[in-house]
Amino acid sequence: MAARGIVVALGAIVLAAGGAYALTTPSRLPAEAVAADGSGDAARGERLFHAGGCASCHAPSEGGGEGPVVLAGGPPLVTKFGTFHAPNISSDPQAGIGAWSLADFANAMQRGVGPNGEPLYPAFPYTSYARMTPGDIADLHAYLMTLPASKAASLPNELAFPYSIRRGVGLWQRVFLDPSPVVTLPADAPEPVKRGQYLVEGPGHCGECHTPRTFGGLGGLDHSRWLAGGPAPEGEGSIPDITPGGDIADWSESDLVNYFETGFTPDFDSVGGSMVAVQNNLAKLPAEDREAIAAYLKAIPAVAKAGERN
Template sequence: MLRRILLVTALAGGAGFGLFWWLTIPAVVAANALPSYQPDLANGLTTFNAGGCSACHAVPNQPDRLKLGGGLAIPSAFGTFYVPNISPDPNDGIGRWSEADFVTALQKGTSPAGQHYFPALPYTSYQRARVEDIRDLFAYLKTLAPVAGKVRDHEVPFPFSIRRNVGIWKWLFMDGKPFTPDAAQPVRWNRGAYLVNSLGHCAECHSPRNFLGGIIGSQRFAGGPDPEGEGWVPNITQKGLADWSAKDIAYFLETGQMPEGDSAGGAMARVIKNTSQLSPQDRAAIADYIKSLPPVEGPPRPPKKAKSDDKS
C-alpha cells in the first residue's frame, strides 16, 4: 500500500511539475513572423515619447534624456528593480538585439536569453501596442548614442527571484490581446485610448494592485499607493478629475501645471518631460479619453501628511 501511495504521489508531482513547466514557457515572437517593413523614424520618436522611455531608462541625475544607460532604482513590495540600459551599446545595451528580440521583450515580456522579464517592465500594457509602432521605436533607439555601463542586478528576494514563476503571473494577468478601437467613438478618442492603454501604460501606476502585484481590473485608473512605496498616485477617473476639463488635462500633460496652481512632482514630473514632447493632437486625444473615464471609487487614501508626499 505504501509503495502505491508513493508511486501515486510521485506521478502526481511529476504531472504537476510538467504542467507548471508548460504553463511557464516564455513566449517569443519569431523573426519570420515579422514581414518586411520600412521603419518610420518620426513615428519611432512619437512612440518613444508616448511610452515615456526616458522617464525610466535615462541615466539618473544627468540632463540628457536621450542617454539611455539605465540605472534608476524602482522599489516595490517584491524587491528593488534597476532599470536596464536600452542604448545601442553592443555590450551593455541592446546593440546586439534583433528586431524580433525587441518585439518579444515588449509584447511578451521575454528576454533574448529566453527568460521572463519581471513585470516591472510594463509589458501588460505594451502587449496592446501595434507591432509597427514597436518596430519604429526600435529603429529610433538605434539612432541614439550608445552608453557604456552595465546596470546592477535586481535585488529581489526568494521566491520572487525565480523568474520561471513569472510565467504563472503572466498566465494570470496577460491576455495577449491587441488594442481594439471602439467603432462607436471618434478617431481622436480611439487614438487617446490607444496611447493611454498601450504605450503610455498609465494604468500601471494609476491603478491599485492585488497581493500578487496584478492590477485590480474593477479599479483600473482609480489610483492607489505609489508602486515605488512612497506617496499616493491619484485617481484619474471622473471620481478624481471631475473638476478638470479635457483642456486642463492636455495642458497638464504639456506643462505639469494643475488647474489649482500646483505642479507635478515625483515620478509624474519625469512623465511630463515625455508627454510635453508629444504633438498637441496626441495630448488632446489622451485628454479626451481620460475625461471620458467613468467615476470609479479607489482604495481609501490615508490622511495626507505633506504636499511633497503627493505624486500627482
C-alpha cells in the same frame, strides 16, 4: 511491489515537474505578429519613445544636458518586493540591445520574454505594451538603434525570496498578461478618444501606476477600478484617481491638455513627484496626442472611491 510504487512516484514527480515547467514557460509572439525586419521608421519611433517614457526608467538622468539620451540604465525602483534596476537598453551589442533582432525586441515588449527565453519582471510594463501595434514596435526599435551606445553593465535586481525566482514570473504572465483593450468604447467613439485609448492603455502605460492591483498588489491591474488611483509602487504615498469622478473631476479637457504641456494645474500648482518625468515626456508629444489623451480620460467611466462604493 515496493519497487513499483517507487516507479509510480517517480513518474508522478516527472509529470508534475514537466507540468510546472510548461506552465512557467513564457509564451512568445507568433511570427506573423512581428513586423518585417527593416520596416521601422525612426522618426515615428521617437514619438513613441516619448509616449512610453523610456528615458524615465532607462536613463541615469533625464533632461540633464544637450544631445541624445543615453539609455545606460536608470535609477533604482525600490518596492516591497525588492529593488529593480532598469537595464541598459542602448544600441551597444554587448551591454545593451544592439544585437537583438526585431523579434527579440517585440517579444520583450509584448510578451515579457528575453532573448534567451527568460521571463521579464513586470516592473517593465509589457502588460501595457502588449496592446501596441507591430508597426509601432518596429518604429520604436528603429529609433532606439539611432541612440548612443553605452558599455555600462546592467545591474542585477535585488529581490527577496520568493520573488527572486524568475521562473515564477512565467506563471504570473499566464494569469495576468492580457492584450485586450481595458475600456470598451462605443463603435462611434470620436477618433481622438480612440487614439487616446491606444496611447493611455498601450505605450503610455498610465494604468500601471494609476490603477490598483489585485491580490494585495501581487497580481495584475484591477480593471474594475481602472485609473482610479492606488498605492505608489515605491510604497510611500498614493497615485491619484484620474477618472472623471476622481481627483481631477473638475478639470476640463483643456485643463488636462495644458497640464500635459506646461506642468501647471488649473489652480496654478505645478507638477511634482514621479509625475514630473511623465509630464516632461508628454510635453514632447504632438499637440493632437495630448488632446487625445485628455479626450479619453474624460470619456472613460468614473470610479467611486473605495469608501464610497455601495
